[in-house]
Amino acid sequence: MSSELLAGEITQLRVARIQEYGYFLTNGYEDVLLHKRESKNHYEENDNVKVFLYHDHEGRLSATETMPLVTLDSFSILKVVEVKHSLGVFVDVGIQKDMLLSKDDLPYDWATWPAIGDELYCGLKLDKKQRLFADLSKFEEIQELSVNAPAECKNAEVEGLVFRLLDDGVSILTGEGYLAYLHKDEMKEPVRLGQRLTMRITFVREDGRVNVSTRPLVKEARLEDSDRLLSYMMERDGEMPFTDKSDPEAIKKEFNISKAAFKRAMGKLLKEKKVEQKDGYTFIKS
Known part of the structure; x- marks a missing residue:
């Protein structure tokens, strides 16, 4: 077992000592607090506990028995719960603390940032200082979720999530799993990263991807x-x-x-x- 406990890990630790407000867990080298509000059970000394490690609001490494929706090795659709232009956007990862997606990973134009309630394909990552952040999923990761669209779906109405902004349009993954491209000339109005759109398929490409439009017929x-x-x-x-x-x-x-x-x-x-x-x-x- 590594001597260093890192945020983002899901690991099994031993109860080293018990305090009124929680349990101090150890890997034999380093201790971390599992606060009672983050504990799902009552434990005795030397019991083993499976926990997720994260930094609390004061930057201290902490433990929770609540497992996150995503990890350092996985990604999912996460809801945006707060927007701060000085920092970035915060997403709900399923634990008490929301995770920051840094402004450095977001578009330069605030108008294209996700709004509260929008959804993003995200995982988790550690920066050089071992701080835990939300991490936008890469195109290649989302591509693995996709399926080829059949030729007969042309003109069908679909719903999808904007996951990538391009110079002349956006990339979308539809509910059916189709990779879709929406050119800016086919937008009824400007769109945001993380926005859900209802669209019409205008063209099915040979590679199974589709072109879409939010403009009416x-x-x-x-x-x-x-x-x-x-x-x-x-x-x-x-x-x-x-x-x-x-x-x-x-x-x-x-x-x-x-x-x-x-x-x-x-x-x-x-x-x-x-x-x-x-x-x-x-x-x-x-």
């Missing part, structure tokens, strides 16, 4: 966008300084949709005779 989008334009005009006395000839950049800035999507939505409203256009304005027909 064109027909659904046209209905949705036309309703938005009507609401926009209603809030502005039934008019707006935009038509299907307006500048694409101005349309994108105001409505966050492309000129083509704007024209489709406007075409629907014109066809239904709900609006009319004149002198660079669109009006709701009375």
Whole structure:
């Protein structure tokens, strides 16, 4: 048995002595406290106890009989319970103390950080000072969980967890186990690391991975966008300084949709005779 007790270990230790507030456990070289609130049983001296070692809120090595959801050699889906931009995010690992995922392991942009309630594929790791941290799972680890998607699942609706941010999109593992790629142009709105998304499969690749979109189908989008334009005009006395000839950049800035999507939505409203256009304005027909 090693003479050094390390955080992150699951190990069997002997009760060396008993105090009112807990048990001091030993491996024969070093002692650690198992507080009574972390103990599940009553012990006598020389009893053996299986414990998980971690650092308490004051940085002291401590023991608990509660086994964590993850270890130094495993990973799982962990829930984010706290966000501190100065430190990182804290995840629930199943013991009394939540584990920090350092800001050094998170994206530079806070807007893409996980929010409270989001979920991350994480394990545990020790830094150079033997401090215990949460550790984001690597792509290769998550890839081992995946299965190939069948060709017939194209256009199917799936739900998945964002586990990696890329320059032009994100990687997702769906509930079915498909590795999915969501390009930024196919995002209805920006997404976060650890966010759960509902998506539509747009393409099944030969390697069994899929491309997905959070945008609605064109027909659904046209209905949705036309309703938005009507609401926009209603809030502005039934008019707006935009038509299907307006500048694409101005349309994108105001409505966050492309000129083509704007024209489709406007075409629907014109066809239904709900609006009319004149002198660079669109009006709701009375």
